[in-house]
Amino acid sequence: MGSRLVNIQRRAAEHGRLRTGYTQGNKPMRSSTWVITSHSEEHVRTAAGLWGGEPQSWTPLNSKIEQWRVITKASSIEALITPGDPLNQYNELWSAGGCQRRCDGATELLSRQPCICARTFGEDWHAQPKGRVCSATSRLNVMLPDLSGMGMWRAETHSFYAASEWGGMVDMVLAGTDGRGFVPVTLRIEPRQVVRDGQTKKFPVVVVELRGITPRQALAGPISTALALDPTGSRAVAAIEAPRPDYLADAEAALTVDDVQDVYRAAHAAGHLNKPLVDALEARANELKNETPPAGEDLPEGPDEDGAYAVEVVEDEQPATGWPTVAQPGSKGDQ
Template structure:
């Protein structure tokens, strides 16, 4: 592998944004479905093919640079959380002149002063009208595996409640993977409502959910790319095998005769669980059982156990993956 600049942080290019709203003229509108925007016409047209909608040229507010967007028909899309920490969260206040405040919840980082919103309005500052206080801003960088390009897409929400869920979800995943490997997720726009002071407020919240894998798999450590890209197949097959798999080695260890070991072999063969290692272990156990066997001895009444004649044709090892003869 080649070298890298040590004073430059490597990162993937940003291909576009995943939005929960759009502008109609100068009026902001909420959307129940995802809005995909990008400078790339190709990316937007592919998104329209996957999730519906009509691609169109569009210019963001306060910008003269045209982009492309599609208001899709999909309230949920498939994505991948990539290695590293994909989530950034701040309380921010913006104006035409740029970012005026950026607070981590305790300290306003631009002026190094204590949180200005909390100092002015108390702990429920987030209930104030938009523009009077900072907006809770969460930015999640994800990869969209079905779009071309290896870059990132930024999902952004200004929901105070989504911020709590995003942070909790991502932190649990990072605790299991240590920021390594890919995690398949679904980004879903979910309608919510909140009743306070006799008023009902409806709003959308972006929910981040595991896709096709269980918490056990997601928290077990870094996931390989094959599983992350095809989590449905991995999520269905792996638990079925693990839940129903017989402990063949333990059964073989308790075997008293070679015939018992052969029964274990047949069971593994019928279930499709035979491997080269298992065949070798069963063959070794059969040799051990044969070596441990001794001439019969009489019991306390002087009687010898009845002799059983084996039918070798019925009790032979199956032809498939047949172990070597003794």
């Protein structure tokens, strides 16, 4: 392996974002299905082919750079948690001028002051209207194995409830894998509601779930890449099934009883034996037995017209392998 710059953090390129909302004009809209955005038209069109929706060009708010997006029809998508710690979480307050606050829950990191939201509004500060306080912002870097490219996709949520669940889920996985290897997960948008001050509020929460593996597997150590990519085996490339041998033709071509017994053994090993086939093989063996020249019969001394010499065939008193009892006819397939 070649060398690396030790003073630069290595990371995969970001291909795009996984969102739970979109803008319609200048109005933000929530989505019950995933919205996938990227600078790459190819990625977005591939995502539309997988999860539905119509690709369209799109320019984010406060930006002049055109991107692509698709509002998919899927509320769940398959992803991989990548090696390392893929989750970053801060309480953030943004404006048109950029990030105004970034807090780790105890200290506002830009001003180095104690958490401003908690100091001002108490422990339920997150219940305040959006824009007045920070949003609990969680960013999870994942790989989408069915899209082209080896880069990352960033799933982002501003849900206070998702923040605790994402942190708990990722920390449990990291405890088992030590941040090594990939972990297959499902990212699912789940509708929820909460009653506060007599009013019911509905909102989507992104849930991260293990996919195709059990907690025992996830906590037992790093998972092999092959298992992470295909945890249920549903995507495994099926081996092309060989055509069923023509056992009767093989038996007809047999020259000795031993040859017929070889055909029998092959059919037995393949699970193709049935009573009609056994009866046919026994009949062919008896046929060959009756065709065998009797012991002591004079054989031609010289070669025949093809240059082949006749060979005397001597049978054992008991065949080395008999014809075992077979279950009901047709139990293992047709002839």
